[in-house]
Amino acid sequence: MPISRVNSRLSEVGTSIFAEMSALAAETGSINLGQGFPDTDGPAEIAGAAADAILSGRGNQYPPGPGIPELREAVSDHQKRFYGIDVDPGAEVLVTAGATEAIAASLLALIEPGDEVIAFEPTYDSYAACVAMAGGTHVPVTLHPPGFRPDMAALRAAVTPRTRILLLNSPHNPTGMVLTREELAAIAGLAVERDLLVISDEVYEHLVFGVEHIPVSTLPGMRERTLTISSAGKTFSFTGWKVGWATGPAPLVAAARTAKQFLTYVSSGPFQYAVAEALKLPDSYFNGLRQDLLAKRDLLADGLRSAGFEVYPPDGTYFITTGIRGLGEEDGLEFCRALPGRCAVAAIPNQVFYEAPQAEARGLVRFTFCKKTEVLTEAVRRLGALAGPAAA
Known part of the structure; x- marks a missing residue:
């Protein structure tokens, strides 16, 4: 473009x-x-794990492109532990420089110039920028106060023959809205009906109050079409470490990995070992x-x-x-x-x-x-x- x-x-x-x-x-x-x-x-023992990794020489040089095996295994275990999702750590987990790189790599990999990406607005500011860099068209569907609930009729009306991806964010920044099971079911039904891919930004997955966070990939028909993105920054209060990940079906993860190698290539080597330990913290x-x-x-x-x-x-x-x-x-x-x-x-x-x-x-x-x-x-x-x- x-x-x-x-x-x-x-x-x-x-x-x-x-x-x-x-x-x-x-x-x-x-x-x-x-x-x-x-x-x-965040937790002192996790900061200590990062220091130990540095001092022992783990991760000080380039880590593996998809991420160290220990972290990919920990991410896989996390998805199983909290949501019952089976993820192959070898082919279905990609470690990134925070969730923002995971979003950028996914969009760069999965859309062609002119493709449309629908997202609920207000939107995290990197979404529109990444869509633009990929040559796509950002199509907002507005959430309105006081509840900021999605208007499913407006979402359906926004889908055109050029629509390629639904970009979800739940829990939602900046409104704090969390999609319900009923809302997710309606979104999933639309995605399956129109054969859309879904990128689901779930970085605030553990920051919910009196409601349940439900990964959209757990709904019928969604496992094979969803890339789920999260990170350590929000959950463990180490935002400067920039350790994120994408999980999903191997072909989508491979596509994101192909784009990611020309962004940062690798990042956060020693911190990956620490985040692997953080994901094992008790309930x-x-x-x-x-x-x-x-x-x-x-x-x-x-x-x-x-x-x-x-x-x-x-x-x-x-x-x-x-x-x-x-x-x-x-x-x-x-x-x-x-x-x-x-x-x-x-x-x-x-x-x-x-x-x-x-x-x-x-x-x-x-x-x-x-x-x-x-x-x-x-x-x-x-x-x-x-x-x-x-x-x-």
Whole structure:
């Protein structure tokens, strides 16, 4: 495709907004509830496993292209342990430089110029960019507040003879929506009927609150047409290690591997050994993670409501989407640019996650709650200033 079109599309997806908001947070001494990364590291024993791998010389040179056998085996065991999915670690697991590379490699491998890729919007910002780089056409189907549930009629209407892939994200960033079994069944039925491939981004699979995460690949007819993507960053709070993976039928994994070898080739050698150990952690770790984040979700949600935001509580992820019109605001971008100066807290405007944001989207702002409890408590105190002196 013309490079001008790629550059144009990449300039629209809002990545610079994340850098801008983080810079504003640093300049103003604000609490950064914009970008989604924890302010504490993951389990000490997993960090120790990475250090041991480095010091013992494991992974310091190029690891195998598909990933070290230990990690591919651990990913296979994880899929069986949590979802009853049988995955061949030799042919059906590909280790990548985070989930973002897995998404990019999958799209580059599986679509031809002009093919259409449908995704629910708001969308994680790399989706549209990767589709553009692959020469495809991104087709958004909008989720609307307050529930951000998928409109199955709109999804069906979006499918054309050029549609190649449904790109799913559940639990969904930025809204926190988690697809139900009924919704997944309807999506699966459409995929089978129209012979579509599915790329399923499930990086927040263990960050769900009172609902069940169901991999779409477990539904009838989906095993052979689905690439499932996840990563260690969100589950184990080591986002800087950039260790992700794709699992699925051997032909789809092989296609993604072919594209991946011309992206990073390999990455994160010693960290792969550590993530292999992390995936073996007991159920108590995963349950504790959910309980901790649930308490933080509720703490921030209550504070945002008290400050005058309309809060749309998430069922998953570590993000909260809010409405700002109750504060007398209409434009999320302007609001977020002013917020650090008003109360020393930074957030992200949801409109950067839309193809062409309408008025509804411009009134939405995203906060993250993957921070220390004392940090969130202070952020809530500061946000209280927006409600006026009486509330503060």
